[in-house]
Amino acid sequence: MKKMKWISAILIAGVFAFTACSDDEGSGEVFSDLPVEEQKEKMESEGIAMVQKMDEAKNLKTYDVIDGFFALMDIADAQAVKAVEFSLNEVKSVQETKSIVNLKGALVDKMRASDEFKAEAGVYEWDSEMNDWMVVEESTTEITYRFLVEGQDAEISVYDFNVQDAAHQDDPEMVVELPLSLNAHVKLGATVITSFSLQAEWNDDDTPKSITEIITLENFSFTSELTNTTSKVAASASFKHNEDVIYGNGFSLEGDFSYTEIFNTLEGEGGMDDALAQEVLEKANVWFQLGNIKIEGILDFKGFMEGFAEKVDSGELNETSTEQDMQDMMVELVNEYALLYVRFADSNEIIAKGEFYLEEMTDNYGGSYVEPAFLMVFGDGSKVTVDQFVEEGFADLIAEIESFIAALEEAYGEEEVVVTPV
Structure with a gap:
């Protein structure tokens, strides 16, 4: 049958x-x-x-700000740290109606994403003469970029980034970190036009116990x-x-x-x-x-x-x-x-x-x-x-x-x- x-x-x-x-x-x-x-x-x-x-x-306007940011990163020949790139990509993914991503794979790299974040933490402004980002304020908890988009002040900020090591580290050349929290916002002028929030808990076997992702756009x-x-x-x-x-x-x-x-x-x-x-x-x-x-x-x-x-x-x-x-x-x-x-x-x-x-x-x-x-x-x-x-x-x-x-x-x-x- x-x-x-x-x-x-x-x-x-x-x-x-x-x-x-x-x-x-x-x-x-x-x-x-x-x-x-x-x-x-x-x-x-x-x-x-x-x-x-x-x-x-x-x-x-959010996508104009994000696209403008990545355009400046190209001019500076710089790479956004993984936490920043992840947050902005999640915001852009709403345009494609994507849902919860594979977070375990998102933060796999030869360098710890948390160490990368700490190394780049600070407040940056775009210097048109140097064609590069310049540190204007020291910080250990946020990465913030300030620049102009079509004559308006713009800001992208990522903060409250916390992770835990995955229980299973199968590749000695890679480090797997599981995100616990991550927040970001996009400002145009004095107004926050977009915000991103991620909260997660993980089981002992590295499977997600709970994940909540909220994007206001x-x-x-x-x-x-x-x-x-x-x-x-x-x-x-x-x-x-x-x-x-x-x-x-x-x-x-x-x-x-x-x-x-x-x-x-x-x-x-x-x-x-x-x-x-x-x-x-x-x-x-x-x-x-x-x-x-x-x-x-x-x-x-x-x-x-x-x-x-x-x-x-x-x-x-x-x-x-x-x-x-x-x-x-x-x-x-x-x-x-x-x-x-x-x-x-x-x-x-x-x-x-x-x-x-x-x-x-x-x-x-x-x-x-x-x-x-x-x-x-x-x-x-x-x-x-x-x-x-x-x-x-x-x-x-x-x-x-x-x-x-x-x-x-x-x-x-x-x-x-x-x-x-x-």
Whole structure:
């Protein structure tokens, strides 16, 4: 029987394509009272309004300051210390909607990042005659650069940098330090237009116990968090304009994430039978939000596996079962153990609920076969495929996003920043 395809489909559907928040469990299903067509119009209009709020992102001064700083570093033939470069790269990464980075790898170098920071600590100003940075104030806790961008005073400062040595130092020529805290800001005139904050804790095996990263970017903000225990791993990220969510996502995995259990599962030799018997993952919650539209769900993976085992033990699924029997059983199990919703985030009302089904496909030779797929079911009982749901509900929104991205690329891809030496 083709279990691999089905298990993969379940994992993809439950963990990646749809999403969940545990606080919604048991809250019941309250569908929006709006007619289906009005729901679609509301989804699209709110999505377009969200994109239009991002018009400010076409003219952010923060990136002019950062680009101006790196331009001066090039003139001075200097290299920003790793803590400074890391902070500024994190701010610039918001432009590319990146989330939490691999921090362990970020501070690996032949020289300790902490020693590098201490050696360069101080307040610097750009000297136009020397074409170089000059120390104007001694310090042991900050690295601050002051210069002019388009005739305005600008400042980039990095401070409160603390690390701990990683427990595992595998390469004698490299040093691995794990960041505990790091702060930075970008000023234009007397105003802090962007700030960056990182706080982290680490387990004894160098895996992150918790990471919180907060970036304020003029009227935008980006927050990402990660927590990790032996029973739960969770991460979330949100991008906001003032207090309005533009984009957000997150996940939580519950189970036994001890090294021993994971190692035993990976070392199993029973193929998919071992995967069904694994005890690492029990529940997966993932969510995605765009404006006021939130896609969420929950996958009870442990319940699914137990349900599958019960059908095998009861003889309902046996060697005489047909491929159709297997497919029908999988539809039943997934619909029982995977909850899939599209909601209005502010009211938590359901727009549509996911329903698993079998879609008949045609191969290149004219033959037919079925693949797992989802229908979106509205409160009035009407159903559409996921493709129809996106095309009918978000066509104009997608066009608006594409237009915005094109304008963003034009704003940041062609303009030159004018850097005036002090």
